Amino acid sequence: MLVRSRRRALAAAMGALLSVGMALPASAASASPEPISSAQRLLALQGLMAVLDSRSGSVPNSVTGWYVDPASNSVVVLATDDAAARTFAAGQRHVRIEHVDARPRLLADLRGGDTITTSVGGRCSVGFNAISGHTRYIITAGHCTKLGGTWSGPGGTAIGPVAKTTFPGHDFGLVEVTSAAWEQTHDVDSDHGYLNVAGDAPAAVGDQVCLSGSTSGYHCGKVVAVGETVNYGDGDVVNGLTRTDMCAEAGDSGGSIMSGSQAQGTLSGGSGGCLLGGQTYFQPIQQVLSTYGLTLITGAASQDQR
Numbered sequence: 001m002l003v004r005s006r007r008r009a010l011a012a013a014m015g016a017l018l019s020v021g022m023a024l025p026a027s028a029a030s031a032s033p034e035p036i037s038s039a040q041r042l043l044a045l046q047g048l049m050a051v052l053d054s055r056s057g058s059v060p061n062s063v064t065g066w067y068v069d070p071a072s073n074s075v076v077v078l079a080t081d082d083a084a085a086r087t088f089a090a091g092q093r094h095v096r097i098e099h100v101d102a103r104p105r106l107l108a109d110l111r112g113g114d115t116i117t118t119s120v121g122g123r124c125s126v127g128f129n130a131i132s133g134h135t136r137y138i139i140t141a142g143h144c145t146k147l148g149g150t151w152s153g154p155g156g157t158a159i160g161p162v163a164k165t166t167f168p169g170h171d172f173g174l175v176e177v178t179s180a181a182w183e184q185t186h187d188v189d190s191d192h193g194y195l196n197v198a199g200d201a202p203a204a205v206g207d208q209v210c211l212s213g214s215t216s217g218y219h220c221g222k223v224v225a226v227g228e229t230v231n232y233g234d235g236d237v238v239n240g241l242t243r244t245d246m247c248a249e250a251g252d253s254g255g256s257i258m259s260g261s262q263a264q265g266t267l268s269g270g271s272g273g274c275l276l277g278g279q280t281y282f283q284p285i286q287q288v289l290s291t292y293g294l295t296l297i298t299g300a301a302s303q304d305q306r
Helices: 002-031 038-053 082-088 285-292
Strands: 063-069 074-079 095-099 108-112 115-118 123-125 128-132 135-140 150-152 158-166 172-176 182-190 193-196 208-213 217-231 237-244 256-259 262-271 279-284
Touching: 038 063, 038 074, 063 082, 074 082, 082 095, 108 128, 128 182, 128 285, 135 285, 172 285, 182 208, 182 256, 208 262, 217 279, 237 262, 262 285, 279 285
Parallel strands: 074 095, 108 182
Antiparallel strands: 063 074, 115 123, 115 150, 128 135, 135 172, 150 158, 158 172, 182 193, 208 217, 208 256, 217 237, 237 279, 256 262, 262 279
């Protein structure tokens, strides 16, 4: 009886051991992580992107961007300063720093006839783009730049501060293009696309000239007189102006005067307005260029069309 009892106990112990032994592989399998799918990886990277996006308010200028790169299973952070990029992405795994040589910039074109406004109140028009050495300028009317302030282009993006003003006596001034958001062009707005500025050969009496202004738009007339002195009142006397039979409106001041592809000058003033026909006066461009030592930006015809 004792032997049988021992055999039954041994058999029960062996059965229990076999049960445990058979259960181990199943238990081990359930503890092993499931393979991560590509969709799960992408979702995790997008989560990392969201974290970095949430830091946009404090991102340094040297960090130029970031994006998901599924091929490397990482979020790539682009920067001109690698240390700044590491600080920006601190605490996040699967980030790869990629060095770049230059920051991106917004690109908008400055063209003759575009609207410009000043921070102290006032609206005028772009005349022409010019440079002196490595410094960029737009040429406009001196009675506009006399207002001072920081000037902005279409859409309100800042261009830069007033650099030079000559008014009265003459009527021209410069706004320095200090913002990298603006790309200078050799174009002038017109009703049929963009006119390229190829030079500055002066028109004679009787020649056709055209105005591009931010208020009255683009229209043409003829040169009536050259070298005229004009009294605008209150001591504002300007000499050496060219008179035309074109009309203009408030806000056109500084706008481009063209004859074919040749820059003629910037609008100074006028009388009558466009409803009554009117007449206008412009400051010849050659005087501006020689006084300030500028080079007019010129080039081949633009392929851009409206």
